[in-house]
Amino acid sequence: MHSHWEHFDHGADIGVRGFGPTEAAAFEQAALALTAVVADPEAVRAVDRVDFDCEAPDAELLLVHWLNAVISQMALHRMLFARYQVQIHGHRLTAHALGETLCAPRHGPAVEVKGATVTALRVARLPGGWVAQTVVDV
Amino acid sequence: MDLRTLHRLAPCVWEIPRRNGMHVPAVVYASEDLMREMDEKVREQAENVARLPGIVGASYAMPDAHWGYGFPIGGVAAFDAGAGGVVSAGGVGFDISCGVRCLHTGLKRADILAVQQPLADALFEHIPAGVGSTGAIHLNSEQMHDMLTGGARWAVERGWGTATDLERIEEHGQIPHARPGCVSAVAKARQREEMGTLGSGNHYLEVQEVAEIFDAEAAAVYGLAPGDVMVMIHCGSRGLGHQIGSEFLLRMAAEAPAHGLHLPDRELACAPIHSDLGQEYLGAMRAAINCALANRQILTHLVRVVFSTRFPAARLPLLYDVSHNTCKVEQHRVEGQRRELHVHRKGATRAFGPGHPELQPALRPAGQPVLVGGSMGTGSYVLAGNASSEGLAFASACHGAGRAMSRHQAQKTWHGRNVLDELARRGIAVRSPSLRGIAEEAPGAYKDVAAVVDATQAAGLARKVARLAPLICIKG
Numbered sequence: 001m002h003s004h005w006e007h008f009d010h011g012a013d014i015g016v017r018g019f020g021p022t023e024a025a026a027f028e029q030a031a032l033a034l035t036a037v038v039a040d041p042e043a044v045r046a047v048d049r050v051d052f053d054c055e056a057p058d059a060e061l062l063l064v065h066w067l068n069a070v071i072s073q074m075a076l077h078r079m080l081f082a083r084y085q086v087q088i089h090g091h092r093l094t095a096h097a098l099g100e101t102l103c104a105p106r107h108g109p110a111v112e113v114k115g116a117t118v119t120a121l122r123v124a125r126l127p128g129g130w131v132a133q134t135v136v137d138v
Numbered sequence: 139m140d141l142r143t144l145h146r147l148a149p150c151v152w153e154i155p156r157r158n159g160m161h162v163p164a165v166v167y168a169s170e171d172l173m174r175e176m177d178e179k180v181r182e183q184a185e186n187v188a189r190l191p192g193i194v195g196a197s198y199a200m201p202d203a204h205w206g207y208g209f210p211i212g213g214v215a216a217f218d219a220g221a222g223g224v225v226s227a228g229g230v231g232f233d234i235s236c237g238v239r240c241l242h243t244g245l246k247r248a249d250i251l252a253v254q255q256p257l258a259d260a261l262f263e264h265i266p267a268g269v270g271s272t273g274a275i276h277l278n279s280e281q282m283h284d285m286l287t288g289g290a291r292w293a294v295e296r297g298w299g300t301a302t303d304l305e306r307i308e309e310h311g312q313i314p315h316a317r318p319g320c321v322s323a324v325a326k327a328r329q330r331e332e333m334g335t336l337g338s339g340n341h342y343l344e345v346q347e348v349a350e351i352f353d354a355e356a357a358a359v360y361g362l363a364p365g366d367v368m369v370m371i372h373c374g375s376r377g378l379g380h381q382i383g384s385e386f387l388l389r390m391a392a393e394a395p396a397h398g399l400h401l402p403d404r405e406l407a408c409a410p411i412h413s414d415l416g417q418e419y420l421g422a423m424r425a426a427i428n429c430a431l432a433n434r435q436i437l438t439h440l441v442r443v444v445f446s447t448r449f450p451a452a453r454l455p456l457l458y459d460v461s462h463n464t465c466k467v468e469q470h471r472v473e474g475q476r477r478e479l480h481v482h483r484k485g486a487t488r489a490f491g492p493g494h495p496e497l498q499p500a501l502r503p504a505g506q507p508v509l510v511g512g513s514m515g516t517g518s519y520v521l522a523g524n525a526s527s528e529g530l531a532f533a534s535a536c537h538g539a540g541r542a543m544s545r546h547q548a549q550k551t552w553h554g555r556n557v558l559d560e561l562a563r564r565g566i567a568v569r570s571p572s573l574r575g576i577a578e579e580a581p582g583a584y585k586d587v588a589a590v591v592d593a594t595q596a597a598g599l600a601r602k603v604a605r606l607a608p609l610i611c612i613k614g
Contacts, residue, residue: 009544011177011205012340038269057392068384075328075377078270102270109269110574111339111545114232115384118391118405119207135207137232137380138339138545 001129005033008120010135015120016067017133023123024086026132027063027093031070031084034116035099037136038074039107044082046098055092059123062091063132067116070097071136075112078102111138139166139176150201150597154181159402160188164197167531167597172201172589175542179205180212186402187215192223192411194472194479198531200486201593202540202585206231208405211485214534216470218479219411224399225419226408227390229482230465232383234423235430236341236374237461238487238509238537239307240520241438241454243445245367247347250609253448257345258567258610260444265343265437266335267614268571273334275436282326285333286318289428290459293435303438305498306456307431308488313466316428317421321378322385325422328377329429334436338575338614340538341373342511343441345610346518352602356522359504360457362604369445369454370518370606371437372511373614374463375430382426386419411480420465420480427464434459457520458507462487462537470532481532489523489535489600508600510591511538514568515561515581517607519591521600535600539587548583549574557581561611570613579613 003025008015014037018029035041052069056062066086074080081099102109119135144166145153152173154164164184168176180203187209188197194216203212208228217223250257266273277285285292290311293299304311318326336343348366351357362368375382390407394400397410409416438456445452465482472479490496490506497506505523512518516539527533543551554573557580561568570576588605595602 007546009546011179011544012211012541013207014545056388061388061392064388068388071384072324072328072381075380076324078272104268104270104571108572108574109338110572110578112269112337114380115387117207117228117232118387118407121404137207137383 003029005029007033010120013135013137015133015135017131019129019131021129023130024088026130027066027086027088028084030063030132031067034067034070034113034136035081037113037138038111039080039109041082043107044080045100046082047100048079050077050097052095058091060121062093063123063134064116064118064121066093067134067136071113071115080107113138139173139178139181141173150593154185160185162188162193162196164188166199166203167593167599168201169589169593169596172593176203177205180210183208183210184213186406187213189402190224190406190408192217192221194218198534200534200536202536202538202590204540206484208407209482209484212536212540213484214482214486214531216479216481216532217411218477223411223480224408225411225416225465225480226406226482227383227386227419228405228407229484230423231463231484232380233374233463234379234383234426235461236463237430237459238511239371239434239438239459240457240509241369241441242361242457243367243369243452243454245449245452246365247367250345250367254567254610257448258569260447261343261610261612262569264444265440265612267612269338271335272331275333277330277333283318285432286321286425286428287316288312289431290435293432298439299435303435303456307459308461311431313424313427315421316424318425320418320422321382321425325378325381328381332376333433334440335376336437336614337373337376340579341614343612344370344608346370346606346608348604349517349607350605352604353522356504356603359501360507360520360603362520368606369441370511371434373433373437375426376433378429379426382422386422389415423465427461430461458509460487460509470528483534485537486534487537488533489527490533491523491525491527508535510536510587512587513539513581513584514579514608514611514613515564515566516587517605519587519602520604520606521591521594522603523600524598526598527600530597530599536590536594539584539590541583542585543583545578548578548580552577552580566608566611568611568613576613
C-alpha cells in the first residue's frame with residue numbers, strides 16, 4: 001500500500017484518514033490530512049522543525065493524542081506542517097514535523113482545527129497496510 | 139431520520155421511547171420536514187445520551203440538531219449529581235461557551251448604506267479574524283488567572299465595556315467556581331495571544347438590519363424596531379477552550395472504566411460529577427466560559443471603537459449575550475419537585491421564560507432573548523423564552539441553522555469568489571481572509587434557518603421576535 005491521505009464527510013466537521021504500509025506511516029498521512037483541512041500541504045515549506053512525544057492507553061487514543069499535539073503546536077507557533085516523521089513503539093509515539101510560520105496571503109488558510117475527536121476513530125491493519133482516521137472539530 | 143418507530147406527541151415533538159438500556163426517552167423537537175432531513179446519527183446519539191447514568195427527564199434534540207461527537211449538536215441533557223449523574227466534555231464541545239452577542243447601534247439602514255464599504259473595511263482591519271490571527275492584548279500569568287475567574291466583568295474593569303453590559307450577559311458576565319488551576323499550561327499558552335480574536339469557521343461579526351418584527355410587545359421590551367441596525371458577534375473561548383475540550387475528552391475516555399462507566403461508545407466520554415475528574419473539568423470549563431465572555435466583551439469594545447470613528451454619537455449598548463456550548467448548574471422543576479441539575483447544552487441556547495429571576499428586570503416581561511445565528515446570506519433571528527420553555531427541555535431552544543452539507547462537499551460545490559459576488563449583488567458586503575473559508579460557509583451549505591425557528595416556535599421552546607438581515611459580514 002502506498003502512503004496517502006483523504007478527507008471524509010462528517011456533518012459540521014471533517015474526517016481525516018491516513019493510509020500507509022506501517023502504522024507510523026498511516027499516522028503521518030493522517031497528520032497531513034489534518035494540515036490539508038487548513039491549507040494545501042504542497043504550499044507549505046519544510047523549513048522549521050518541531051518534536052513530539054505522546055503516549056496513550058491504546059493505538060486509537062494514541063492517534064487522537066498525536067493529532068491534538070499537532071493542533072496545539074500549530075496554534076502555539078502559528079505554523080503549518082508539510083512533512084511528518086513518526087515512530088511508534090507500543091502505545092508511545094515520537095515524531096518530528098517540518099513546516100513554516102503561517103503566511104495568510106500565501107497559504108490562504110480556510111479554517112482552524114479545534115481538536116481531534118474520538119468520533120469515527122479507527123486505527124487498523126488492512127490487507128497490505130494500515131489506516132488511521134478520526135473526525136476533527138473545526 | 140426514519141420516523142416509523144417514533145411517537146409523534148405533537149406536530150413538532152417526536153419521542154423515541156425507552157429501549158435497550160435507555161434510562162429516559164429521547165425527544166426531538168422538529169417539523170416533519172426537518173425530521174426527514176435529520177441525520178439518523180442524531181437519533182443514535184440522542185439514544186446513547188439517554189443511557190448515561192443520572193440523566194433526568196429526557197435526552198433532548200433541538201430543531202437544528204445534527205451529528206456531533208457523542209452528544210448530538212443541538213442536544214440538551216440534564217444530570218443529577220446525587221443520582222450518579224455525569225458531566226461530559228463531548229456534551230459541551232470543543233468550543234466551550236461559543237455563543238452569540240447582539241448590540242444595538244441606534245442607527246438605521248440608510249446610515250450604514252452610506253458608509254457600507256469603508257465600514258466593512260474598517261471592521262475587517264480592526265477585528266482580528268481568521269486562522270492564526272492574534273489580538274493586541276497579551277496576558278501575563280496573573281492577568282490570565284484574573285481573566286479566567288473574572289470573565290466579562292474582568293474586561294469591563296479594564297475599560298473594555300460598561301457595567302451596564304454585564305446586566306445583559308448570562309451569569310452577569312462572570313460564572314462562579316472557575317478553577318484556573320485546572321487549566322493546563324498549554325491551554326493558557328494558546329490563549330495568550332488570542333484575546334479579542336474572532337476565530338474562523340462559522341464564527342463571524344455581522345452588521346444587520348431588523349427586517350421583520352413578529353412579536354411587537356417583546357420587540358418593544360428588547361428595543362427592536364424595523365430598520366434598526368444591530369451588530370451580532372458569534373465566537374467562543376478560542377484556543378483555551380479548544381485545548382481544555384481536547385484534553386478532558388481524552389482523560390474522560392481513558393478513565394471511564396475506572397469510574398465504573400461502561401459506555402456504549404467511547405465518544406460519550408464522561409465522568410461522575412462528584413469525581414475528582416468531573417470537578418476538575420467543571421472548574422476548567424467554567425474558566426473557559428469566563429474566557430469566552432471576556433473575549434466577546436473585548437470584541438465589543440473593538441466594534442465600538444470602529445463605530446465611534448464613523449458615528450461619534452453611537453453608543454452600541456448590549457441587547458444580550460448567550461452561550462450555546464455549556465454545562466451549567468440550574469434549578470428546574472421535575473415531576474413537581476425542584477432539583478439542582480447539571481444542564482448540558484451542546485449547540486443549544488438557554489431560553490428562560492418571562493419573569494425569570496436570572497434576567498435583568500427590564501427583560502423580564504418578555505423572557506430571555508434567544509439569539510439564533512443563520513448563514514451569511516439568510517440572516518439571523520431574535521427569539522424570546524416562553525413560560526412553557528422550562529417544562530419542555532429545561533428552558534432550551536435552538537442555536538443556529540445547522541449545516542446541511544459537509545465542508546468537504548461545500549468546497550466542491552462553490553467557489554469563494556462566486557459566493558462573495560452573489561452576496562454583493564444582494565447588498566451584503568463580506569470580508570474574509572480566506573476564499574476557501576467562504577466557500578465552506580456558503581449560505582447553501584446550511585439548513586433553512588427560518589424552518590428551524592418556525593419549528594422552535596411551534597414546539598413552544600421559544601417564540602419569534604424579530605428577523606435580522608445581514609448588511610456587512612466579517613467572516614473569520
